[in-house]
Amino acid sequence: xxxxxxxxxxxxxxxxxxxxxxxxxxxxxxxxxxxxxxxxxxxxxxxxxxxxxxxxxxxxxxxxxxxxxxxxxxxxxxxxxxxxxxxxxxxxxxxxxxxxxxxxxxxxxxxxxxxxxxxxxxxxxxxxxxxxxxxxxxxxxxxxxxxxxxxxxxxxxxxxxxxxxxxxxxxxxxxxxxxxxxxxxxxxxxxxxxxxxxxxxxxxxxxxxxxxxxxxxxxxxxxxxxxxxxxxxxxxxxxxxxxxxxxxxxxxxxxxxxxxxxxxxxxxxxxxxxxxx
Numbered sequence: 001x002x003x004x005x006x007x008x009x010x011x012x013x014x015x016x017x018x019x020x021x022x023x024x025x026x027x028x029x030x031x032x033x034x035x036x037x038x039x040x041x042x043x044x045x046x047x048x049x050x051x052x053x054x055x056x057x058x059x060x061x062x063x064x065x066x067x068x069x070x071x072x073x074x075x076x077x078x079x080x081x082x083x084x085x086x087x088x089x090x091x092x093x094x095x096x097x098x099x100x101x102x103x104x105x106x107x108x109x110x111x112x113x114x115x116x117x118x119x120x121x122x123x124x125x126x127x128x129x130x131x132x133x134x135x136x137x138x139x140x141x142x143x144x145x146x147x148x149x150x151x152x153x154x155x156x157x158x159x160x161x162x163x164x165x166x167x168x169x170x171x172x173x174x175x176x177x178x179x180x181x182x183x184x185x186x187x188x189x190x191x192x193x194x195x196x197x198x199x200x201x202x203x204x205x206x207x208x209x210x211x212x213x214x215x216x217x218x219x220x221x222x223x224x225x226x227x228x229x230x231x232x233x234x235x236x237x238x239x240x241x242x243x244x245x246x247x248x249x250x251x252x253x254x255x256x257x258x259x260x261x262x263x264x265x266x267x268x269x270x271x272x273x274x275x276x277x
Contacts, residue, residue: 015158016072017043018065018087019079020054023104026132027076030162032058044068069094074102074154077113081105081274088116095121100151102126102158106177107274110144110170122147124155127173127181128163137163138180142170178267186263191216 015031017024020043028041038059045051051062069075069091079087084105095101101123103113110123117123123144128137139159143152152167159165168176191212198208222233238244251257 013073014071015041015074015076016068017076017078018068019077020045021078023128023132024078025054027162028058030135031158034161042068042072065091066094070096074100077101077103077105079105081107084108088113092116097121100154102155104128106181107271114144114146120146122151124151125170125173126155126159127176129181130184132162135162139163139165140168140176140180141165142168142173174268174271177271178264182267187216
């Protein structure tokens with residue numbers, strides 16, 4: 001059965017995801033799991049085969065960008081930052097007044113969007129990260145000058161099924177991109193180094209990887225659920241004269257803490273460069 005033929009529920013707005021790549025598809029699947037019907041969503045894609053896959057997988061409508069802009073009450077722009085200008089040139093004139101535009105493109109400001117959309121269209125800027133694929137994303141949102149409380153709440157409702165949502169001023173979005181947008185990569189880098197250490201100590205790679213992954217998951221859950229400051233949790237593992245303090249001493253001696261600070265600051269600065277600011 002083609003589920004896209006179902007009639008949308010009375011009073012429920014249509015959502016369009018423009019540029020349904022990995023992040024767009026992850027949000028799409030989360031919205032459906034949260035109770036939206038396939039008939040209440042549509043998506044746009046670059047490649048015909050990608051559209052056929054999404055239509056088959058989710059039963060949603062695949063339409064051209066201009067049609068999505070004209071029909072949907074909420075537009076989620078999920079294209080790459082370098083493609084945003086071209087997309088807005090195409091769809092900007094088609095967006096009716098009163099629509100909500102949500103941008104998930106890194107570095108693209110609400111001002112950039114508002115300049116290319118009809119006057120008064122509310123815009124909400126979002127930075128999410130790849131754990132959106134497993135419903136554990138960290139999404140931070142900021143309103144444009146025409147977005148009000150109702151628009152922020154709608155953005156939160158759309159993003160909540162795929163993780164945690166936090167409101168921040170737009171001036172902090174570049175920092176959020178560096179901290180949480182790129183954040184998973186830093187953890188993968190640390191895991192990679194720890195696994196290599198396990199191999200150096202004579203462990204099989206598979207065993208080392210399993211130990212490090214479970215340690216990382218357990219530590220993350222304790223951080224989230226205990227309410228304790230990370231310093232206290234670390235101190236609970238660090239016995240006087242023990243093995244952990246010896247490792248911590250070496251991390252401090254090699255300037256790991258300073259390197260992390262500088263790395264995230266560099267990511268923030270690079271984000272500003274890519275955004276042209």
